[in-house]
Amino acid sequence: MTSRVARTISIQARKYASISASVSPNLSSHSTGPFQVFDREAKRIQRNLAALRDGGASSRTVDYLRTEIADRMMERLTDIKRKFSTIVDLGSGSGHFTKLLNPTYTQKSIMLDPSREMLHRDSDSEFQVQVDRIHADEEELLHILGRESQEAIVSCLSLHWVNDLPGVLIQVKEVLKPDGLFLGAMLGGDTLFELRTSLQLAEVDREGGISPHISPMTDSRDISSLLGRAGLTLLTVDVDEVKVNYPSMWELVDDLKSMGESNAIVGRRHFIHRDTLAAASAIYKELHGNEDGTIPATFQIIFMASFLCPS
Secondary structure, three states, rough: OOOHHHHHHHHHOOOOOOOOOOOOOOOOOOOOOOOOOOOOOHHHHHHHHHHHHHHHHHHHHHHHHHHHHHHHHEEEHHHHOEEEEOEEEEOOOOOOOOOHHOOOOOOOOEEOOOOOOHHOOOOHHOOOEEEHHHHHHOOHHOOOOHOOOOOEEEEEEHHHHHHHHOHHHHHHHHHHEEEEEEEEEEEEOOOOOOHHHHHHHHHHHHOOOOOOOOOOOOOHHHHHHHHHHHEEEEEEEEEEEEEEEOOHHHHHHHHHHHHHOOOEEEOOOOOOHHHHHHHHHHHHHHHOOOOOOOOEEEEEEEEEEEEEEOO
């Protein structure tokens, strides 16, 4: 079966909206974190290539995950009976969340993302509100926007690639005005556990050891603590799951590449033997496969919401 079939299964499993975007200014790509887990430059290149692949067609085909999460974030925003003059979309990608905004919530969105090609992927006509685009690293948020300058900041599936997550959350707090809103969604530690275990077992069997192929992700139990330490208050944290079925592991891996979600760990292994991958595919189907022959992929989503209390 082809990856097109895999994507059709995924899209039929849920209701999805379309998405888009574009860009402008400068990129500063160094991390402010003391310890580098992720190669931010490699990740930027991966996402640029994903946006350019097949003229952007492959990238659009795999929008289903981010669009689903953006829909769920939007449900949370509708519970907040307030209109913001501007909403910052941090790590916006091609604008999955901003695409859902309309003048009921804001007149303007500032989309900020380190991938120029992903940010520019779609046209202004896809949006219902005014959009400004800033080509910059999420880890430079305070430097770019300034202290106490924004009423609301949202982040839809980008923070799992940040090296200094506590530092970025502190910057979010510093950029928000008193009574400002932070609303976010990020991948949690149980994401793609099926793929992780299958690759590890295959490598032990075929090569006698394991290498990190799935990025380390934040445990949901740590998020409330990180938000509180950053000075964000009135916290709400909840965890959800999105399960997507694919014909096999090959379609899952191809979709992750088209999403720009390939491995970007510092010191990562750049090559996996074909027979190891074949073994992993068989193990995946044996351990986790569905009765209809498809395989599930679990994406754990941690949703965060906080209002910054006036001091």
